[in-house]
Amino acid sequence: MAQIKWNWQQDDWGNFSYDNSEIEKFEREYSRQSGFSLGIARHLSRKDQNDLIIELVCNEALKTSEIEGEFLDRESLQSSIKREFGLGVADHHRVKPAEAGIAEMMKDIFTNYDSPLTEKTLCNWHEMLMSGRRNLEIGKYRTHKEAMQVVSGRYDKPTVHFEAPPSADVPKEMEKFIDWFNKSAPGGKEPLTPLVRAGIAHIYFVSIHPFEDGNGRIGRGIVEKSLSQNMGQPTLIALSSTIDDRKREYYEELAAQSTGNDVTNWLIYFGKTIINAQKQTIKQVDFIITKAKFFDTHKENLNPRQLKVINRILLEGPKGFQGGFSAKNYRAITKSPSATATRDLQDLVGKGIFTKTGQLKSTRYTLDLSPFQGKQDEESMTHATI
Structure with a gap:
């Protein structure tokens, strides 16, 4: 049986190809939905806008963790996010390191979306995300000699779904990735459309798998940063919530893309996911408006x-x-x-x-x-x- 050749082992690695005619309709719909979302948000009061920020950031932090099998405390997390954004008074919730760390990371993604991506940024996110963890290389790229594999099944007979580049190759691979990401930004030397750029950024980053843990969460954070840069403001999009609803499909699509660098099918999946995330976000805005009307009527009762x-x-x-x-x-x-x-x-x-x-x-x-x-x-x- 021939040995699998992973995407990063192939000659066209880093030069991703795709059929743009298959992606254009998603780009148009994304642009249309973005205008609609911004239109609704601008009609919210300042308090309701703050509530929307807290709820969307909290949900995204919860769901991006749940995708990886980590379940955070919602109230503790929301308290931490309120403190990070300066949108709430101090309360008596004891915030655990995991909740505090991801709240700090989400706030950085939200407020510093327009800054270039750097190794320092990614390592800082990793340090925030791994707050309170031990027995890991935290805040730096992995260095262990063992192969970084995504596996499932029995310990003695594991199924290898993917093997990332060796740790020794990670620094140069990440240097190329960061350079590509910044060049493909609006105003960069080789700008790309929003969904193409964000979709490739995610598959590119998670294929390198530069950290011991947290790559999926940081990869989705890169998607948020990319979309925000293309929009010119924080996206406030329910990406992780949408992925978590169909988590198996997400992992199947990642696995399908692990052996080739024509990313057309991945971008079709990604485009559909982003459009659905926008629709979830609009529902969340409607929910904020509904809550405000409810309390206007019943708070005194x-x-x-x-x-x-x-x-x-x-x-x-x-x-x-x-x-x-x-x-x-x-x-x-x-x-x-x-x-x-x-x-x-x-x-x-x-x-x-x-x-x-x-x-x-x-x-x-x-x-x-x-x-x-x-x-x-x-x-x-x-x-x-x-």
């Missing part, structure tokens, strides 16, 4: 316990509370006795704020936002940006 619970439910975003919301959840969040929780929940149902389904231990409550949900007028909002 809620006691402190009820307000705390509703804020916790809303942290879950448009998809709602996973597994449904129960009286047990209410007691856990408010630290209140059963009788108080029952009385509060009955009050919320009576006011039409919660709807109730099921009976006894199967009873679940849903926050009813339907009276405050209005479909955005896409045409008028798009025209508002012109």
